[in-house]
Amino acid sequence: NAGVMQNPRHLVRRRGQEARLRCSPMKGHSHVYWYRQLPEEGLKFMVYLQKENIIDESGMPKERFSAEFPKEGPSILRIQQVVRGDSAAYFCASSWTGGEGYTFGSGTRLTVV
Amino acid sequence: EDKVVQSPLSLVVHEGDTVTLNCSYEVTNFRSLLWYKQEKKAPTFLFMLTSSGIEKKSGRLSSILDKKELFSILNITATQTGDSAVYLCAVEAGSSNTGKLIFGQGTTLQVKP
Numbered sequence: 001n002a003g004v005m006q007n008p009r010h011l012v013r014r015r016g017q018e019a020r021l022r023c024s025p026m027k028g029h030s031h032v033y034w035y036r037q038l039p040e041e042g043l044k045f046m047v048y049l050q051k052e053n054i055i056d057e058s059g060m061p062k063e064r065f066s067a068e069f070p071k072e073g074p075s076i077l078r079i080q081q082v083v084r085g086d087s088a089a090y091f092c093a094s095s096w097t098g099g100e101g102y103t104f105g106s107g108t109r110l111t112v113v
Numbered sequence: 114e115d116k117v118v119q120s121p122l123s124l125v126v127h128e129g130d131t132v133t134l135n136c137s138y139e140v141t142n143f144r145s146l147l148w149y150k151q152e153k154k155a156p157t158f159l160f161m162l163t164s165s166g167i168e169k170k171s172g173r174l175s176s177i178l179d180k181k182e183l184f185s186i187l188n189i190t191a192t193q194t195g196d197s198a199v200y201l202c203a204v205e206a207g208s209s210n211t212g213k214l215i216f217g218q219g220t221t222l223q224v225k226p
Contacts, residue, residue, distance in 0.1 A: 004155075031212065042117075042201060042216035043156070056211055091155070095212055102212060104155040 002026075004094050004105035005074075012111045019079040019086070021108045025094030032075045033102065034067060037089040046090075049075060082112045115140040117204050119217035127225050130192050134220045136202030137184040146178055146185050147214065149201040156201055159187070192224045 005024040013019050025032050030051050035043040036059075045059040049069035060067065064082075069075040079086055089109050095102035117138045126132055138146065145163045149156035160169045162178035162185060169176050173192075178185045189196055199221050203214040 033212065033214075035214075035216075040218075042119075042218045043203075043214075045213050045215070048211055048213055056213060104149075104157075106154040 004029075004092055004103050006090075006092050006105035006108050008108060009106065010109050010111070012113060013082045014113055015083055016081050019082050019110055019112075021077040021079075021090050021092075021110070022074045023077070023092030023094075023105060024074040025092075026103055029094035029096050029102075031095045031097065031102070032069050033093045033095075034075075034077050035091045035093065037091060037107075039088070043091060046077070079110075082110070084112050086110060087112045115204070115206055115215050117202055117215050117217040119200075119202050119220050121220060122218060123221040123223070125223045125225065126192055128193055130224075131188065131190045132192060132222060134187040134189075134200050134202075134222070135184060136186070136217055138202075138204045138215075139183065140204050140206035140215060142206050142208050143180065144205040144207070147203045147205070148176055148185070148187050149203065151199040151201055151219070152197075159200075189222075192222075194224050194226055197222060197224045 007022050032049045034046040037043045047060050047067045048056040052071050064080045066078045089107045091107045092105045093102045120135045145161050147161045148159040160176045165180040173190045176187045199219040201219045202217040
């Protein structure tokens with residue numbers, strides 16, 4: 001079991017470009033969570049998805065950010081027109097059922113230059 | 114607004130010392146409190162606490178929850194340099210069982226040889 005796989009590990013984007021972060025959950029897990037960790041801060045919830053459905057996106061910024069978890073393939077967190085303030089570590093976690101303890105991936109560190 | 118506060122924010126000790134990390138919370142519909150260890154990458158699960166007064170123990174680490182006073186402590190005895198990490202406290206709360214976690218800022222522990 002490879003665990004929760006996130007890629008890329010590091011991503012550098014210029015201001016105005018798009019960033020796509022991928023998360024493959026653990027085998028058998030159908031619940032995916034995205035968190036953002038800004039420097040010197042704890043993790044902040046962004047969005048909770050099940051296959052093909054967004055369950056809770058209360059932590060997602062209203063503009064430029066979107067997430068999906070298609071029937072086939074990884075979950076994608078997409079940030080359009082990135083700004084310097086988007087620089088952070090983005091962590092994905094997955095679980096077998098919502099509400100149970102879950103497993104984190106190693107994160108994607110996004111740097112906007 | 115739900116919040117989780119950890120203290121101290123950082124701590125430096127020498128090998129062999131005992132440390133106590135604190136986590137207080139103010140949330141609506143508390144479900145569980147979790148502790149994670151983060152060493153530059155994925156947060157790894159330590160404990161999940163749901164009941165007051167029952168100590169959870171794993172080797173030199175132990176944790177307990179006080180639901181009346183709304184806090185938890187994480188104890189590490191006979192610290193080793195490998196314990197150096199950020200320790201994250203998180204609370205699952207809310208009326209629906211979604212698994213969404215509210216994290217504290219983390220406590221950065223440095224154990225010197």
